[in-house]
Amino acid sequence: MLSKKKILPPLDYLLAFEAAAKTGSFARASDELNISETAISRKVRLLEQHYNVPLFVRGNRSITLTQQGGTLLTSVERSMDILREASRDMFANHQANSINLAATNSVAALWLMPRLHKFNRSNARVKITLVSSDSDAECLSNEMDLSILRGEGDWPGYEAHMLFGETVFPVCSPRFLARDSNVTNLKSLPDLDLIEVTSSHVEWMTWKTWLGHNGISDAPLERAVAFNTYPLAIQAALDGLGVVLGWGHLVDHLLESGELVRPLGDQAVRTESGYYLLKNASHKGFPEKQIVENWLIEQSAQRKRYVGRVAGA
Incomplete structure (x- = not known):
């Protein structure tokens, strides 16, 4: 059985995957996250290796989610929204003494x-x-x-x-x-x-x-x-x-x-x-x-x- 540490991939892999899935392009995802297209592609590839499943079908100028990719995106979006809301609360509510x-x-x-x-x-x-x-x-x-x-x-x-x-x-x-x-x-x-x-x-x-x-x-x-x-x-x-x-x-x-x-x-x-x-x-x-x-x-x-x-x- 995998440990909790090994089950979870690095957060930046998930962010790159989410941006690519929502924009439908590694290039547009790179603009959104302000990192290179090569870095986006590499992080997605490492995420696919982590789960040992393909997450995108890659075309000449486009990418399409696989069934496994679509299932993962639903969970990733929900989890990222929770994390973003928690971060907003921290900035808004934590008044430094x-x-x-x-x-x-x-x-x-x-x-x-x-x-x-x-x-x-x-x-x-x-x-x-x-x-x-x-x-x-x-x-x-x-x-x-x-x-x-x-x-x-x-x-x-x-x-x-x-x-x-x-x-x-x-x-x-x-x-x-x-x-x-x-x-x-x-x-x-x-x-x-x-x-x-x-x-x-x-x-x-x-x-x-x-x-x-x-x-x-x-x-x-x-x-x-x-x-x-x-x-x-x-x-x-x-x-x-x-x-x-x-x-x-x-x-x-x-x-x-x-x-x-x-x-x-x-x-x-x-x-x-x-x-x-x-x-x-x-x-x-x-x-x-x-x-x-x-x-x-x-x-x-x-x-x-x-x-x-x-x-x-």
Whole structure:
């Protein structure tokens, strides 16, 4: 007895047969299905071999169904109509859920945005609404399905998965490096144009703390210029305005493209913090949410691994 898998021929054989039978011509069937006449003829021949019966009587310029072909056509038409109706129902009734994804300004602009176009191409029916904010309260509001925040992994009521750690090092544009070679000397950094980020997050690393971890304390940073968001600070560095602290993973694509460089080479400071993917443990899951979560974890798995001096060590 044949298995269910062996009894059924490939669906494209049946589609070619149906089109040829209804149009009375392999040529017209090829126009209907937008494949070559040769492909139609081949698929019908393979279907005849599958059942070991002739389905058409072939003339010079026409084809006529055999008795077996007519019997098969009745069943195929009925089955295909059922499948087409089921497909119409799926398109009409399946309303894809929008995913509310919140992230810090830096992660949203520098880590997510360069990756979203590839995700959208592969997941056309999954819509991501991206909320960019440095307010933890906003990112963790009840409307958010997923959030990416900096911390140590402990958010009560949330499941946390670390996407990448925190490694910080100076970066600048090649133009700035060419203009001032002192940028390659650690001790000269306090006297250069440093780009700072002002934030309500006092735990975030600043030039003062980074230099302190590298043995330079209480140095006046008289030429520092400040911006209120990290993406703006990065743009300032790209424009050649000075040296900014670069967060590994957030600036990787700019280093790879050569738009930014690391003037001190591999010198870096690592912290015990990281950037975590969070989801409210009390919220129900749904397919689109799982798709986005899996994608973010896959992106994390492909990340570069950094080394550097551990802060406080």
